[in-house]
Amino acid sequence: MTSSTESVISIKGLRKSFGDLHVLRGVDLEVNRGENVAVLGRSGTGKSVLIKLMVGLLKPDAGSILVLGQDVQTLQGKELDLFRQKVGFSFQSSALYDSMSIRENLEFPLVRNVRNLSRGEIDKAVEEALDDVGLSQTINQMPSELSGGQRKRIGIARTLILKPDIMLYDEPTAGLDPITSIEINNLINEVRERFGATSIIITHDLTCAKTTGDRVAMLLDGKFERVGPFDEVFADPDERIQQFYNYKFVN
Numbered sequence: 001m002t003s004s005t006e007s008v009i010s011i012k013g014l015r016k017s018f019g020d021l022h023v024l025r026g027v028d029l030e031v032n033r034g035e036n037v038a039v040l041g042r043s044g045t046g047k048s049v050l051i052k053l054m055v056g057l058l059k060p061d062a063g064s065i066l067v068l069g070q071d072v073q074t075l076q077g078k079e080l081d082l083f084r085q086k087v088g089f090s091f092q093s094s095a096l097y098d099s100m101s102i103r104e105n106l107e108f109p110l111v112r113n114v115r116n117l118s119r120g121e122i123d124k125a126v127e128e129a130l131d132d133v134g135l136s137q138t139i140n141q142m143p144s145e146l147s148g149g150q151r152k153r154i155g156i157a158r159t160l161i162l163k164p165d166i167m168l169y170d171e172p173t174a175g176l177d178p179i180t181s182i183e184i185n186n187l188i189n190e191v192r193e194r195f196g197a198t199s200i201i202i203t204h205d206l207t208c209a210k211t212t213g214d215r216v217a218m219l220l221d222g223k224f225e226r227v228g229p230f231d232e233v234f235a236d237p238d239e240r241i242q243q244f245y246n247y248k249f250v251n
């Protein structure tokens with residue numbers, strides 16, 4: 001699937017500090033519908049802060065964030081809840097409830113956010129979401145019985161069950177072995193192909209960025225210094241970019 005020229009995420013002049021720590025220093029980014037953008041940067045550069053700002057978990061110090069035509073900073077209460085249903089957030093830790101079965105984990109966002117669903121409709125939605133990530137057989141298992149890669153997939157399934165327009169992935173391959181990382185990268189691409197979702201993939205894994213991103217946004221010193229196709233970004237002679245490439249990339 002190719003992306004359209006319709007901007008669904010527009011970030012301008014975004015700044016965020018925590019005391020004397022200036023994390024984002026004027027971030028600008030446009031993301032079109034159906035596009036996958038990988039946000040790359042070293043640990044602690046503000047990648048995760050960026051997506052928390054995008055869903056209203058944090059408030060910016062300056063700048064604007066428009067997502068699906070809505071000004072995120074102005075959303076409160078029910079409006080913010082409805083907005084978050086359209087923006088799926090796949091947490092680095094998968095954020096599954098350990099006391100709930102996989103079925104119950106996937107039912108939770110449906111029961112909480114979508115009213116008046118019948119038992120049959122809930123069951124169908126859960127089964128379809130698990131099928132989408134290739135883990136139908138886990139429906140009655142507990143999270144503790146699953147591998148790290150399976151937990152990541154279930155976390156993505158729980159996000160997909162509300163059929164969001166935008167997916168935000170926070171370090172989707174962190175802590176995974178190379179083979180499982182490839183599976184997660186392929187799943188991110190499948191989500192875009194099957195559902196037409198627009199995605200931002202926060203990562204410091206260059207293989208993930210190259211595999212999943214139509215474009216790469218390189219976060220350096222609190223700004224996106226380079227945005228473009230992977231090979232173009234890393235053809236830049238900027239020493240900071242080349243150091244990142246030489247240290248991180250595994251061919």
